[in-house]
Amino acid sequence: MFRRTALAAGLTALLAGPAAAQTQITIQHPLPLNSHYGAGATALKEAFERAAGNRYRVVIQRNDNEREAIESVQIGTIECVITSTGPVGNFVPDTRNLDVPFLFRDSAHARGVLDGPIGQEMLGRFNARGLAGVAWMENGFRHLTNSRREVNNPADIRGLKVRTMENQVHMRAFSTLGALPTPMAFSELVPALQQGTVDGQENPIPVIVANNLNQVQRFLTLTSHVYSPAVLICNPAMLARMSAADRTAFQEAARAGVAANRARVTADEESGVEELRRRGMTVVTTVNTAAFQEALAPAFAEYERTLNAALLRRIRDWQPN
Numbered sequence: 001m002f003r004r005t006a007l008a009a010g011l012t013a014l015l016a017g018p019a020a021a022q023t024q025i026t027i028q029h030p031l032p033l034n035s036h037y038g039a040g041a042t043a044l045k046e047a048f049e050r051a052a053g054n055r056y057r058v059v060i061q062r063n064d065n066e067r068e069a070i071e072s073v074q075i076g077t078i079e080c081v082i083t084s085t086g087p088v089g090n091f092v093p094d095t096r097n098l099d100v101p102f103l104f105r106d107s108a109h110a111r112g113v114l115d116g117p118i119g120q121e122m123l124g125r126f127n128a129r130g131l132a133g134v135a136w137m138e139n140g141f142r143h144l145t146n147s148r149r150e151v152n153n154p155a156d157i158r159g160l161k162v163r164t165m166e167n168q169v170h171m172r173a174f175s176t177l178g179a180l181p182t183p184m185a186f187s188e189l190v191p192a193l194q195q196g197t198v199d200g201q202e203n204p205i206p207v208i209v210a211n212n213l214n215q216v217q218r219f220l221t222l223t224s225h226v227y228s229p230a231v232l233i234c235n236p237a238m239l240a241r242m243s244a245a246d247r248t249a250f251q252e253a254a255r256a257g258v259a260a261n262r263a264r265v266t267a268d269e270e271s272g273v274e275e276l277r278r279r280g281m282t283v284v285t286t287v288n289t290a291a292f293q294e295a296l297a298p299a300f301a302e303y304e305r306t307l308n309a310a311l312l313r314r315i316r317d318w319q320p321n
């Protein structure tokens, strides 16, 4: 009996010819799988594997050093990364315009700008850097946390050692507010907070919740001081090797990933503040945004000089159709 089935199996394999080799696509991102980035990556994986009839296998990995992951995509040791724009300005300087504090009024404004001509033009600028900008995902509006004191207004930030992403625009903002900005990769954040190397940090609610930053931070102030885009970046050669049909299917799957990612951000932002309170954080919800914007005036003046003033105006003036 066994012999016959083994024979049958052998024959089928022979007739089928060499097993259709699966192409592996590795996507790295810095957060737990159960996060808004994980949701985006998983939706992309499921949609693309389905569309490509299992000729591709999408592997999702965590790498909480975004800059390193982008470099790996550039040299082709991995295929794709989902990253905040934190370190992206070091690769594609134009993206620094998106990192200006208080630039976006709300998520609808940000999503509209990124999904429209401005966002698409910006994605096109990745090619010159040996990268392919595939789609804009979302990290969310960033808020300040710290372990020293309640922050109600700009003066309360003075003297705080604040971890920032490796991002000149953000560092300028915090130094203008009198904080001591310390740029570091996400991978170094929790140890730095535990050891007191820094007093505070700033991240969207979904990141604070997904990484249990309440365990190392006591105070949360809902500053919404900057919108944090995320971007799916892939290796151009990987995309070029695909058939036109597969490339279209991949782009389509990326759109499914964007939708899942944004839906998760919205859900986490709705439930996250209460969740962090429940976990013991002291939360300041009413923030004098005008006071923060006023205190940042010198930084805004510098951004107008050093970044793309016309683009910043275009973004501010954007309105839904």
Ligand code: EAX
Pocket: 030, 031, 066, 083, 084, 086, 139, 165, 185, 186, 202, 203, 204, 207, 228
């Ligand atoms: O992209 O480094 C950061 O604070 C980012 O928000 C985080 O890695 C998610």
